[in-house]
Amino acid sequence: MKFSTRILIVDDEEMICESLQAWFVRDGYQVETALSGEAALKIVENSPADIYLVDIKMPHMDGIEFLTRLKECQPNAIVVMMTAHGTVQTAVEAMKRGAMDYFCKPFDPDELSLFMERILANKALREENNTLKELLSESNQQGLSEVFIVHSEPMRAIFSKIEEVAPSSAPILITGETGVGKDMVAKAIHFRSERSCGPFLAVNCGSLSESILESELFGHEKGAFTGAVKARRGRLEMAHNGTLFLDEVGEISQKMQVSLLRAIEEKSFLRLGGSQPISSDFRLISATHRDLPSLIKEKQFRDDFYYRINVITIDVPPLRERLDDIPVLADHFLKRYAEETGKSLGGFTHKAIDLLSSYHWPGNIRELRNVVERAVVIARGRMIGAEELTFVNPRHDAGLIGSATLRELEINQIKAALESCNWNIVRSSKRLGIDRSTLMRKMKRYRLDRC
Incomplete structure (x- = not known):
């Protein structure tokens, strides 16, 4: 990220500009300098920077005035004020006007490197926030669905x-x-x-x-x-x-x-x-x-x-308790990684979807994303087949459904747990690794009653 980050240093002392430029270029940043606020604004007109390091005390246009003028044309600009110890209060005032932070002269190169790393981390966080806000503002539910899959009944309940x-x-x-x-x-x-x-x-x-x-x-x-x-x-x-x-x-x-x-x-x-x-x-x-x-x-x-x-x-329920989400999530990740790799993929074969839906997913969505990403990378044809799905924690019964459907397998597993626990709901849910309400919902769905 730092190699594409442009820094503009604004200070009336040429030696400080040159020293800072040398340090930041050594760290891999793109750096320009300006010896006055007026010169800096001319640079901004043609080529705005990502981060501005601005001295507070400068003749003609001081750092506070430059900050005000800059924010008029670049409201989201990241500005860091440079100050001597005697003007810390002025730096604090600058932060109230929109500066992100300040640091005091004289400078230490190692401290500056760490300081800039923190600024970049904060910048990345702000960009992530802005991206998510754009996604979520498109429409009430449509925007949220871009980053939060709302498909199965349990996830609809969480969304509500x-x-x-x-x-x-x-x-x-x-x-x-x-x-x-x-x-x-x-x-x-x-x-x-x-x-x-x-x-x-x-x-x-x-x-x-x-x-x-x-x-x-x-x-x-x-x-x-x-x-x-x-x-x-x-x-x-x-x-x-x-x-x-x-x-x-x-x-x-x-x-x-x-x-x-x-x-x-x-x-x-x-x-x-x-x-x-x-x-x-x-x-x-x-x-x-x-x-x-x-x-x-x-x-x-x-x-x-x-x-x-x-x-x-x-x-938030585990993925194995919301099987309806698996094809939707898998398709979401497939589109993302197909776009990243430049591949034209039509989706998953029926056998691949059956395999994905029968796997126990101990790593949940994170593991599903990993499996799909790997499958996209090694895919040779238009469709991703079962042979291209590799699981980190394979289970002997995963994918080996035989003649039984997933519904029949789940019913049999629930019945076996209930009978082994003498139909005690609490103990049966613990044995199955699900909560009590989920077990009761499945019993109602499959009409499982003690005879």
Whole structure:
């Protein structure tokens, strides 16, 4: 991404322009310089940049005036102010007028590289938000369907619940196995809410150590710990007027749960090493594949934190419980990867669809996407056949249906579980790996009653 990113440096000191240009070119960016705000605006007229580094104190047109003029012709421009320590307050004022961030002179090359990486990550997040908002704004349901498949009865029920809960600001807990699309449900809620114009910030709590997660969420002041060379805003602060999505929330330590609970309830917190409370109005959406009530019983998860994040629950069923979605999802992924690879494919053969529908999908939608992408890459003809489908976790009965239909296989499996558990619904649902309501719905559909 950095190789296509254009940076315009605006500073009246030629030495600073040359130094910054050399550093950023070394890092792989395309860089131009301007020694005044007026010169910079002329460059912008012909060739707008992606990121602007602007000195605050310049003769004639200062950085604040340039920022104002730039925003008139390029409202979404990413502007970073450069300032001496004595003008930090002016830099803060510039941020109120639309600048994204600021950093202080003198510069350290390594710090600048890290700083720019963060700016690029934020830029990518904003672009993702804009893309999803465009998809979702085309029409109420049509736009959402571009990124959120609403086909089977269980997913229609989830979509209805999203429509119902999105307008509120109540915390939501999304549960479900790994790979079922919990992140897409979270994004759908955000973009159907009144906060859709605000940021959607996602944090994978399971991939970060406790200390890094704390800094990522709360931010830190300069000198808060070794390596904290400048103050940094955390995700809680950046999520103001938007949504904070905590993925894999079940991995958060109990110490962190206490800190987060206070921030959620008070909408206020301290940066690491800070003494000034920071207010932030955000909506919290959490997700987990773990059984949090069991973790509470085992004293591994706090019940007060659980109750606070679980005001509303949305349980996303695994792919094996919504077989009607498999052909639709497979076709969606086929079109995407066929377009990416430039192949002209007509779809799947009947045998391939039967194989996809009979597989148990332990990796859910993520695994389905992987299987389809691989099939598209190795496809030789116009149609994808069963021989081109390769599963990561094959099961001996997958695809070997014999003379029985899928309906008959499911009925027989449910009957066997019920009989082995003496028709106890709770134990039978656990044996089948589905929840109680799903089992009862299937029993009603297949008219399975104890004789």
